[in-house]
Amino acid sequence: DGGITQSPKYLFRKEGQNVTLSCEQNLNHDAMYWYRQDPGQGLRLIYYSQIVNDFQKGDIAEGYSVSREKKESFPLTVTSAQKNPTAFYLCASSTRPGTGNQPQHFGDGTRLSIL
Amino acid sequence: GENVEQHPSTLSVQEGDSAVIKCTYSDSASNYFPWYKQELGKRPQLIIDIRSNVGEKKDQRIAVTLNKTAKHFSLHITETQPEDSAVYFCAASMEYGGSQGNLIFGKGTKLSVKP
Numbered sequence: 369d370g371g372i373t374q375s376p377k378y379l380f381r382k383e384g385q386n387v388t389l390s391c392e393q394n395l396n397h398d399a400m401y402w403y404r405q406d407p408g409q410g411l412r413l414i415y416y417s418q419i420v421n422d423f424q425k426g427d428i429a430e431g432y433s434v435s436r437e438k439k440e441s442f443p444l445t446v447t448s449a450q451k452n453p454t455a456f457y458l459c460a461s462s463t464r465p466g467t468g469n470q471p472q473h474f475g476d477g478t479r480l481s482i483l
Numbered sequence: 484g485e486n487v488e489q490h491p492s493t494l495s496v497q498e499g500d501s502a503v504i505k506c507t508y509s510d511s512a513s514n515y516f517p518w519y520k521q522e523l524g525k526r527p528q529l530i531i532d533i534r535s536n537v538g539e540k541k542d543q544r545i546a547v548t549l550n551k552t553a554k555h556f557s558l559h560i561t562e563t564q565p566e567d568s569a570v571y572f573c574a575a576s577m578e579y580g581g582s583q584g585n586l587i588f589g590k591g592t593k594l595s596v597k598p
């Protein structure tokens with residue numbers, strides 16, 4: 369889906385460092401999501417936001433933080449408190465829940481590794 | 484909360500044969516069930532979805548069936564081709580409630596189609 373852009377494609381984190389993953393969408397979607405994907409684990413929800421200036425923790429929020437200051441942007445910060453950050457991170461967006469379930473559309477992902 | 488189980492974890496078929504992937508869900512309030520295809524290193528892409536007011540949906544070689552009573556749904560791929568090789572994820576969500584719109588994913592099925 370060309371409407372969701374994640375950057376960078378690859379990211380390396382040093383010990384004790386915070387890193388921020390970018391997610392931008394031009395689909396005019398209200399809802400945005402961050403998932404973590406590990407081999408054999410499927411996709412697990414980190415944080416989600418159904419509207420600007422509001423976000424909620426998902427199933428594995430510890431060690432992560434987000435902001436939603438603009439409708440089109442939902443950056444994810446992986447903090448030093450996340451002891452096992454190596455994973456493939458996927459951002460997704462959809463129309464607002466409650467208006468009739470609509471599919472989530474995904475970005476190309478960011479692969480994060482520890483140096 | 485919702486839990487989605489997916490089987491099998493790996494599936495190998497001969498080109499031209501059919502492939503079936505099954506998922507079960509735990510929360511009877513779930514009413515939206517998408518299927519995603521993910522090729523290696525790429526984003527998950529929606530291939531078909533079904534809502535709880537429908538028992539079956541077809542799109543060319545792909546079909547999904549839903550049994551609300553038993554709380555399971557299945558993906559059927561007929562006349563498989565090598566390009567169908569990928570990891571397939573099922574998911575479930577509910578339109579209303581505290582976690583409305585959030586997708587709960589199965590752990591994935593790696594499908595290999597041998598020429």
